[in-house]
Amino acid sequence: MSTESYLHRVRSGKPGAPILFVFHGTGGDENQFFDFGSRLLPEATVISPRGDVAEHGAARFFRRKAEGIYDLDDLARATGRMADFVAANRDKYQAGPVLGLGFSNGANILANVVIEQPELFAASVLMHPLIPFAPAPRPGSGKVLITAGERDPICPVPLTQALADYLVAQGDDVTLDWHPGGHEIRPNEIEALKAFLQPYGA
Numbered sequence: 294m295s296t297e298s299y300l301h302r303v304r305s306g307k308p309g310a311p312i313l314f315v316f317h318g319t320g321g322d323e324n325q326f327f328d329f330g331s332r333l334l335p336e337a338t339v340i341s342p343r344g345d346v347a348e349h350g351a352a353r354f355f356r357r358k359a360e361g362i363y364d365l366d367d368l369a370r371a372t373g374r375m376a377d378f379v380a381a382n383r384d385k386y387q388a389g390p391v392l393g394l395g396f397s398n399g400a401n402i403l404a405n406v407v408i409e410q411p412e413l414f415a416a417s418v419l420m421h422p423l424i425p426f427a428p429a430p431r432p433g434s435g436k437v438l439i440t441a442g443e444r445d446p447i448c449p450v451p452l453t454q455a456l457a458d459y460l461v462a463q464g465d466d467v468t469l470d471w472h473p474g475g476h477e478i479r480p481n482e483i484e485a486l487k488a489f490l491q492p493y494g495a
Contacts, residue, residue: 299342312388316399
């Protein structure tokens with residue numbers, strides 16, 4: 294496991310406090326949610342990696358073949374690499390609960406880590422995720438907040454609901470928060486994630 298697998302920004306928190314990983318959307322970088330995460334959890338360690346894949350110059354966490362069609366081999370590669378990165382930094386900073394927050398492509402890599410290694414994250418915020426395949430069953434006990442737009446052209450409502458239903462069926466504690474718009478982040482999502490993370494110091 295390596296703490297340096299990804300170019301990233303980090304703000305060290307108190308030992309034993311939560312560690313929050315924030316994941317940018319396509320075309321974002323390690324700065325997109327770093328300050329936001331730091332304000333959310335002032336005592337936490339905050340780590341924001343930059344995706345290691347470029348799509349026409351835009352940073353992403355895994356490759357895709359077209360809009361909504363993932364390169365599943367590269368998704369598997371990226372999921373394993375990210376899980377190792379998270380675990381290594383958790384150990385390095387002697388952190389407490391491991392938390393995740395991702396938007397769009399960042400939500401997708403976070404979601405797939407949660408699916409493949411459900412014991413790693415205690416709580417995860419998935420903002421406008423898209424998992425366009427049926428994940429395999431696995432035991433779950435984490436807390437997950439999914440936020441989404443009812444008119445999101447990138448993340449259709451049925452697929453968002455299917456992800457939530459899957460996680461519930463596996464035993465995860467899932468909250469689903471909608472807004473009437475598209476793929477943009479709206480104020481109700483921010484309020485929902487603040488409430489969701491409040492037990493961890495938000």
